[in-house]
Amino acid sequence: MAAKTAGMPSQLPDSEQNQKKDNTRSLTMSGHVGFESLPDQLVNRSIQQGFCFNILCVGETGIGKSTLIDTLFNTNFEDHESSHFYPHVRLKAQTYELQESNVHLKLTIVNTVGFGDQINKEESYQPIVDYIDAQFEAYLQEELKIKRSLFNYHDSRIHVCLYFISPTGHSLKTLDLLTMKSLDSKVNIIPVIAKADAISKTELQKFKIKLMSELVSNGVQIYQFPTDDETIAKINASMNGHLPFAVVGSMDEVKVGNKMVKARQYPWGIVQVENENHCDFVKLREMLLCTNMEDLRDQTHTRHYELYRRCKLEELGFTDVGPEHEPLSLQETYEAKRHEFYGERQRKEEEMKQTFVQRVKEKEAMLKEAERELQAKFEHLKRVHQEERIKLEEKRRLLEEEIIAFSKKKATSEIHQNQSFMVPGSSLRKDKDRKKEPGYRFELLCFDVRACETSDGRTDTEEGRGAPRPRGGLGSVWRRSQGL
Amino acid sequence: MDPLRQPPSPCSSRPSSPRTPSCEMLGYVGIEAVLDQLKIKAMKMGFEFNIMVVGQSGLGKSTMVNTLFKSKMWKSTLPGLGVPTPKTLQLQSVTHVIEEKGVKLKLTVTDTPGFGDQINNDKCWDPILGYINEQYERYLQEEILITRQRHIPDTRVHCCVYFVPPTGHCSLRPLDIEFLQRLCQTVNVVPVIARADSLTIEEREAFRRRIQHNLRTHCIEVYPQKCFDEDINDRILNSKIRERIPFAVVGADREHLVNGRCVLGRKTKWGIIEVENMAHCEFPLLRDLLIRTHLQDLKDITHNVHYENYRVFRLNKSHVLPRGPGWVNLAPGPAPSPASPQATPRTMKVCRWTQDNSDDEY
Numbered sequence: 001m002a003a004k005t006a007g008m009p010s011q012l013p014d015s016e017q018n019q020k021k022d023n024t025r026s027l028t029m030s031g032h033v034g035f036e037s038l039p040d041q042l043v044n045r046s047i048q049q050g051f052c053f054n055i056l057c058v059g060e061t062g063i064g065k066s067t068l069i070d071t072l073f074n075t076n077f078e079d080h081e082s083s084h085f086y087p088h089v090r091l092k093a094q095t096y097e098l099q100e101s102n103v104h105l106k107l108t109i110v111n112t113v114g115f116g117d118q119i120n121k122e123e124s125y126q127p128i129v130d131y132i133d134a135q136f137e138a139y140l141q142e143e144l145k146i147k148r149s150l151f152n153y154h155d156s157r158i159h160v161c162l163y164f165i166s167p168t169g170h171s172l173k174t175l176d177l178l179t180m181k182s183l184d185s186k187v188n189i190i191p192v193i194a195k196a197d198a199i200s201k202t203e204l205q206k207f208k209i210k211l212m213s214e215l216v217s218n219g220v221q222i223y224q225f226p227t228d229d230e231t232i233a234k235i236n237a238s239m240n241g242h243l244p245f246a247v248v249g250s251m252d253e254v255k256v257g258n259k260m261v262k263a264r265q266y267p268w269g270i271v272q273v274e275n276e277n278h279c280d281f282v283k284l285r286e287m288l289l290c291t292n293m294e295d296l297r298d299q300t301h302t303r304h305y306e307l308y309r310r311c312k313l314e315e316l317g318f319t320d321v322g323p324e325h326e327p328l329s330l331q332e333t334y335e336a337k338r339h340e341f342y343g344e345r346q347r348k349e350e351e352m353k354q355t356f357v358q359r360v361k362e363k364e365a366m367l368k369e370a371e372r373e374l375q376a377k378f379e380h381l382k383r384v385h386q387e388e389r390i391k392l393e394e395k396r397r398l399l400e401e402e403i404i405a406f407s408k409k410k411a412t413s414e415i416h417q418n419q420s421f422m423v424p425g426s427s428l429r430k431d432k433d434r435k436k437e438p439g440y441r442f443e444l445l446c447f448d449v450r451a452c453e454t455s456d457g458r459t460d461t462e463e464g465r466g467a468p469r470p471r472g473g474l475g476s477v478w479r480r481s482q483g484l
Numbered sequence: 485m486d487p488l489r490q491p492p493s494p495c496s497s498r499p500s501s502p503r504t505p506s507c508e509m510l511g512y513v514g515i516e517a518v519l520d521q522l523k524i525k526a527m528k529m530g531f532e533f534n535i536m537v538v539g540q541s542g543l544g545k546s547t548m549v550n551t552l553f554k555s556k557m558w559k560s561t562l563p564g565l566g567v568p569t570p571k572t573l574q575l576q577s578v579t580h581v582i583e584e585k586g587v588k589l590k591l592t593v594t595d596t597p598g599f600g601d602q603i604n605n606d607k608c609w610d611p612i613l614g615y616i617n618e619q620y621e622r623y624l625q626e627e628i629l630i631t632r633q634r635h636i637p638d639t640r641v642h643c644c645v646y647f648v649p650p651t652g653h654c655s656l657r658p659l660d661i662e663f664l665q666r667l668c669q670t671v672n673v674v675p676v677i678a679r680a681d682s683l684t685i686e687e688r689e690a691f692r693r694r695i696q697h698n699l700r701t702h703c704i705e706v707y708p709q710k711c712f713d714e715d716i717n718d719r720i721l722n723s724k725i726r727e728r729i730p731f732a733v734v735g736a737d738r739e740h741l742v743n744g745r746c747v748l749g750r751k752t753k754w755g756i757i758e759v760e761n762m763a764h765c766e767f768p769l770l771r772d773l774l775i776r777t778h779l780q781d782l783k784d785i786t787h788n789v790h791y792e793n794y795r796v797f798r799l800n801k802s803h804v805l806p807r808g809p810g811w812v813n814l815a816p817g818p819a820p821s822p823a824s825p826q827a828t829p830r831t832m833k834v835c836r837w838t839q840d841n842s843d844d845e846y
Contacts, residue, residue, distance in 0.1 A: 027580040031554040031748075034776045036585040038531050039523045041780035046522055048714070051515075074511045097506040103516045146799045151788050229524055290514040294521035302634050313630050 047102055052155050053293060054108040054135075056091075056187065058128060058179065059164025060116035063194045068162075068249035069109055071262065071273060072285055073098065076251060077109065086114030089127045093156075108156065116175055125179040132158050132186045136308040157305060159296045160223070160288065161187045164194040165211065165244065169203050172214050180220045186304055188223035188296055190288070191215070196246035196279050197264060197271040204246055211244055225287060226295050239287050245280035248273055530581075530588035532638045533779060534619075536671075537593065538612065538663070539647025540600040543678035548645070548735035549593050551748060551759060552771055553582065556737070557593055573598040573611045594641065600659055609663045616641050616671050620794040640791060642782045643707070643774060644671050647678040648695065648730060652687050656698045664704045671790060672707040672782050674773070675699075680732030680765050681750065681757050688732045695730055706730075708778065712785060725773060731766040734759055 057065040061084050070076055077096060093110040110131070115124055135157045142153050163180060165172065180189055191211070193199070199207060215222060222243065225236035250273050254263040262273040272278050288296075317337070537545040549557045557578060579592045594615070599608055619640045626636045644667060648660060656664070667673050675695070680688060699706060706729060713719040736750045736759045748759045759767045774782075 027553075027555045027557070027582050029554040029582055029584065033552070033554050033582070033584060034771070035531075035582075035589050035779065036587045037776050038587055038589065038779060039526045041777070042526050043519050043522055045780050045784065047519070051518060072513070073507075074509045074513050075507045076510075077507065098509055098513075098515065099506065100509060100513060100515045103518065105515050105518075146796055148792070151784075229528060231524060285514065290517035291521065293515075293518045294525055298525070306632060310630050 047104075049151070050104040050106060051293075052106045052108075053297070054110065054156060054158050054160075056110040056112075056128070056132070056158045056161040057164065058112050058115060058161060058183075059194060060166060061114065063164045063166055064249050065111060065162075065164055065194075067251065068164075068192075068194070068247060070251050071249040071281065072288070073107070084114075084117045086117060088118075089114045089124050091127060091131045106154070110158065121175050124175060125182050128179065129182055129186065132183070133308065136186075136305055137312070139305065140309055140312060157300055158187050159293075159300045161189045163189055163191045165191055167193055167195050167198045167207075167246075169199055169207050171210050177214070177218055177220070180215070180222075181218060184221045185307065188299055188304075189220075190223050190284075191244035192284065193244050193246040195248065197248050197266075199246070208242075208244060208246070223296070223299070225292055232291055235291065236287075239283060242280060242283060245284045245287075247281045247284055248279040249281070527586055527588075529635065530590060531779075532590045532592075533783070534592040534594070534639060534641050534643075535774070536596070536612075536616075536641045536644045537647065538596045538599055538644060539678060540649060541597055543647040543649060544735045545595060545645075545647055545678075547737055548647075548676075548678075548733065549595075550737040551735045551767065552774065553580075553591065555580070555582065573608055575611060575615050592639065605659055608659075609666055613666060613670060616644075616667075617794065620791055621798070623791065624795055624798060638783075640786055641671050642779075642786045644673045645770075645774075646673055646675045648675055650677050650679050650682050650691070650732075652683055652691050655694055661698065661702055661704070664699070664706070665702060668704050668706060670794075672709075672785055674707050674770070675730040676770060677730050677732040679734065681734045681752075683732065692728075692730060692732065707782070707785075709785070712789070725769075728766065728769060731770045731773075733767045733770050734765040735767070 055069070057069065059065050066077070075096075075098070077094070090113045091110055092113050093108055095106060095108045098105045098107055112128060115128075118124065139153070139155065139157055142148055142150065161183060163176070163183075165176060180191070183189055193204075193207065193211075196204065225240050227233040227237050227240075248264060248271055250262050250264045250271075252262065252264070253260040254265050254270055255261075256263065256270055256272060261275075264271045264273075273281050276282055535549075537549060539545050546557070557580065573596060575594055575596055577592055577594045579590065581588060581590050583589070596612060599612070602608070623636060623638065623640055626632065646660075646664065646667075648656065651657075664673060664675065677683070677688065677691065677695075683691060698704075705711070708722040708725055710722075710726070713722055734750060734757055736748050736757070738748070738751070739746050740749050740751050740756050741747075742749065742756055742758060747756075747761075750757045750759075758764050762768055
C-alpha cells in the first residue's frame, strides 16, 4: 500500500529526484531475517496501549438502545430508563473498561436522551451533530498544541453510530432521514431495525428493501463494510446485502431445549436473540466487533476527522496554496495570524494599562481630597475645643473667686457671731426688752456647706456648736430659738 | 537548543481514569478479534524502517548491513579497489522492499562514507544531524498540510548504528564522545564494536566495560534508554540488553561450510568466524534487537519522543522569528546544514510542489 516513495537526502540535486522511484527495488533475501514478527510487535504494543471504541446510539426513547448494547457486550451496564419528557435532546456519554483475555477495551457509549420526544422536532439532530463536532474539535486542538501527547490521549471521537429505526414496516420517518443525512459525512452510520420481533419475515424483507432504496435515493451514505481485503471481503460483501440489520436485544435468559439462551418469551413463542433465523443480532455483533472494529476506527480517523480538520482549518483562513499559486505553508499563515493576534493583544494591553493608570489617578485625587477635608475638620474641631476650654477656665476662675469672696464673708460673719456671744448683756438687754413680746425669734445660721470640702477647720467649729450640719448646697437654715 | 529539549516523557501508557468502571462480561463477545484485524491491516500496509550506519571507513558498515538483512544492499567495498575516499562527508540512501512470510518491509539504509576520515574532523556530525532533522522537518511539513495524505511517508531515521573502532584502548575517542553526545538527543543510537574478531573475549569484555563507563560519565543515553522503560518486564528485558551494549559484532556476507552446515562467516587461516554463533560474536543480539524484538519500539520512540521534541522546538522557535522577510522563508532545522539556509526551504517547497503534482497525476 505504501506507494509513496521514500525521501532522498538533500545532497542529491533536483534532477535526480525524478529517478527516486527507481531506487526502490525489491530484494530477495538469502536467509531468514526474522521480521515476520513485526505484526506481533505491533500487536503487543497495541495491547499495552489498550483499545478505545466509541459508539453513539441514536434512536427514540424506549426503542431498545440500552438493551441492545447490553446484549452486544454481554454485560449489564448500569443505565436508568429515561423519561419521555425532556425538553431538548441531550447526549449522555458513559465510559466502561472491558477486558477479554489480554485485550483491554475502553468503551464509551453515547446515548441520545429525549430524541424524537419533543412535539417540535426541528432541533432534534443539531445536538448530535454538535457533539460529534466537539469531539473532533477536541482532538484537533490536541493535535495542534505545541506540547502534545497524542499517544496518551483518550480518543473520544465517535467511531460508529448505530441508528435505530422503529419497526413500523413502512418507510423511514422524516426525522430519521434528516438526522442521517446530517450525520453521514461525520460518522460511520450503521442503521439497525430495532425490536425486530414485531415484524414478520416477509414484512421484514420488504421493509429492508424499502429502507435501503430510500437511503440511496436520498443520498445518505451509510457505512459499507470494506471489501478490499481478501480474507474478509466475501463475508463483508454478503453482510452488506443484509443491511440494515434487524435486531432484538435481551439480557433475560430463557430455557430452550436444555440450554439457557438469551431470548424474549411471548405466549406464542420464544424469540432467541442469538438464533440467526430469528434476527440478525449475531451478524451485527460479528460485523461490529469481530471483523470491522479496526476499520471503523481507521475510517473515522482518516476520512471523517480529516474532512473535519480540513474544513475547520480552511474556515480559519489557512490554505495550502497562496494567492499566486505558490505553496503556502500552514506555518506561515499560522505565523501571520499569530503576529496579528499578538499585535491586537498588545494594543489591548496598552489600552487597558492606560485606563488603569487613569483610574488610579482619579482615585488618588479623590482620596487626597477626602484627606484634606478631614484635616480641615480636625483643625476646626480642635479650635472649637480650645475655645470651649478657655471658656470653662474662665468660668472656673470666676467661681473660685466667688468662693473665696464667700468664704471671706463667712469668716467675717463668724467673727461677728463670736463677738455677739461675748457681749451677752447687751444682747440680753435687747432680749429682755423683747421679752415682753414672747415669741420666737429665728436666728439665721448660715452654713457654708462647702466648708467640708474647702477647709476642715470650720466644720469643727460648727460641730462644736452642735448645729446640725446639713449637706448639700449653700443654704441658710433658720433656727428656731427661744428668746434668750 | 538543549534547554528546550526536556527529558521526554515515557512512551505509551494506558490512559486510565478512576471514573471508568470496569465491567464484567458474562460471556464471550469477540473483542479480541480486533488483534487479528490489526494484524491484517498491518500486513496490508506494510512496514517502514530507516536505519543509518555511521562510522569510519573500513569498519565494515556495508558488510554489516548486508549481513543484517541477508541481501546485497550494497556492494561491500574491498580496500584498494580504487574507490576514492570521499573528501567530505556524504550521505547515501538506498531503499529496498523486502518481504518475508507475507510481511513487507520497506527498508531504507543511509550510509555515511567519509565520516571521521579527514584530518580535521571538526563538526563532521553536522551533515548527519542536518539530515536527521531534515527528515523530521519533512514529516512535520506533511503533517501540517491542510489536505494530508492518508499515510504520511516516514523517512525519519529510526535507528543509528554507530561503529566504534576496536582499539581495545582505555576509552572512547573524543570524536566518538562528541558525536554520541549530540546524536543521542536526536535519534536512537546503538553503538557497536566493529570488527570484533580482532579482540579476544577478555579484551572485548574489558573494552565493553570501559565504553559503558565512558557513556555513563558523559551522560550519553543510548538505546534502550532507561527513562522509557514502562513496566517491570520492560526494565528487566532492557537491562539485560544494556549490560551487553555495545555489542561486539562481526559482519560477513560469504557462506562457508562448517561441520556440514552452511554458515555465514569470515574465513581466516586460523579458523572460520561464524557470524551467527553466539560464542564467536554478538551479531545475533544486534539482529534480534534491531529486527526481531525492538523494531516497533524504535519506531515508537522516534515518533513519540524525538519527533515530538523536534516539533516543539520548531514551533517554539518559529514564533520568535521577527516579522519581515525572515519569517516568510522558514529557516531549516536547528543544526546548521552545509547547504545555505535560504536554499533549503525553497528546495523543500519545490519538492512538495512536485510531489503534489505527482499526486494529481496519480
